[in-house]
Amino acid sequence: MSLKIAFVGVGNMASAIIGGLRASGYAGESIVGSSINVEDHKNLEQRFGIRMYEDNQDAVAQADVVFLCVKPNMLQSVVEGFADAVRDDQLYVSVAAGIEINALEKWLVKPVAVVRSMPNTPALVGSGMSGLIANSRTTDEQKAWVADAFDSFGSHVWVDNEAHMHTVTALSGSAPAYFFRVLEVMIEAGMAQGLDEATSRKLSTYAMKGAAAMVTTLDDDIAQLRRNITSPNGTTQAALETLEQQGIEALVTAAVDACAKRSKELGEEFASK
Ligand SMILES: NC(=O)C1=CN([C@@H]2O[C@H](COP(=O)(O)OP(=O)(O)OC[C@H]3O[C@@H](n4cnc5c(N)ncnc54)[C@H](OP(=O)(O)O)[C@@H]3O)[C@@H](O)[C@H]2O)C=CC1
Numbered sequence: 292m293s294l295k296i297a298f299v300g301v302g303n304m305a306s307a308i309i310g311g312l313r314a315s316g317y318a319g320e321s322i323v324g325s326s327i328n329v330e331d332h333k334n335l336e337q338r339f340g341i342r343m344y345e346d347n348q349d350a351v352a353q354a355d356v357v358f359l360c361v362k363p364n365m366l367q368s369v370v371e372g373f374a375d376a377v378r379d380d381q382l383y384v385s386v387a388a389g390i391e392i393n394a395l396e397k398w399l400v401k402p403v404a405v406v407r408s409m410p411n412t413p414a415l416v417g418s419g420m421s422g423l424i425a426n427s428r429t430t431d432e433q434k435a436w437v438a439d440a441f442d443s444f445g446s447h448v449w450v451d452n453e454a455h456m457h458t459v460t461a462l463s464g465s466a467p468a469y470f471f472r473v474l475e476v477m478i479e480a481g482m483a484q485g486l487d488e489a490t491s492r493k494l495s496t497y498a499m500k501g502a503a504a505m506v507t508t509l510d511d512d513i514a515q516l517r518r519n520i521t522s523p524n525g526t527t528q529a530a531l532e533t534l535e536q537q538g539i540e541a542l543v544t545a546a547v548d549a550c551a552k553r554s555k556e557l558g559e560e561f562a563s564k
């Protein structure tokens with residue numbers, strides 16, 4: 292089924308999704324976007340072959356599926372601003388961190404199908420991962436469309452408990468940033484030992500890419516994959532012992548917990564409004 296898709300807010304996350312959809316064959320003519328920053332419109336239209344509108348209502352009015360891609364603190368006023376264009380045959384897909392389905396239903400007023408999603412920016416290169424949960428008005432056909440759309444730029448998991456979306460955010464939505472940070476530190480450490488930046492970046496990045504590819508393609512026990520690299524009293528053991536001594540487990544767990552906690556707070560902040 293060829294549906295018209297509107298993106299309300301076309302920043303980092305929407306661009307990653309649109310890039311992923313376009314690369315996997317979704318036609319530019321079936322995608323429109325809207326954002327207040329008109330200076331970006333020409334660039335977005337050229338980059339993705341889509342049509343951009345200044346008024347959210349103009350994009351929403353012609354869509355079968357509307358992706359809500361503004362910051363969580365903007366979402367209520369943005370949705371209320373285009374409320375006149377909402378139709379009950381539309382499907383709304385929110386990517387906003389923390390915002391609960393019942394808040395979205397209240398703001399959209401009309402009884403519409405709503406999917407709350409938590410994608411991540413690797414969507415831009417076809418390696419996205421998204422958590423999804425749908426409201427009771429979402430039909431099986433709409434769920435299948437959403438799953439296909441999200442798979443076009445990576446993969447997805449459905450969760451059956453909305454509280455799990457906080458964990459999805461902590462392990463997936465925000466997580467590429469943790470790995471970017473680790474890479475930044477590794478590249479710096481390589482440079483401190485005398486490598487030039489390009490060489491340090493290539494070595495560190497391919498190590499991360501290769502490790503992730505082994506886990507996703509071999510589906511082996513991760514601890515065993517780690518042990519396979521770790522010779523007794525060898526170089527890897529020296530590095531891993533340092534990571535443990537410096538508290539990697541507590542550090543990573545605290546980061547994941549802080550992320551989920553912030554997602555929960557955002558939900559609570561906007562639930563009552
Ligand atoms: N970035 C990420 O990795 C992820 C983000 N998300 C979620 O995606 C959403 C967007 O985040 P992100 O893409 O990073 O943020 P960005 O700031 O990059 O994108 C938001 C876009 O919305 C535009 N905008 C602001 N106000 C309006 C308005 N009134 N009408 C239409 N457009 C408007 C902004 O324009 P301007 O720049 O001019 O203000 C900007 O282009 C958030 O809810 C976030 O929680 C989810 C998963 C991952």
Ligand SMILES: O=C(O)[C@@H]1CCC=N1
Binds near residue numbers: 388460464465
């Ligand atoms: O930091 C944020 O709030 C968004 C949501 C997940 C990734 N980025």
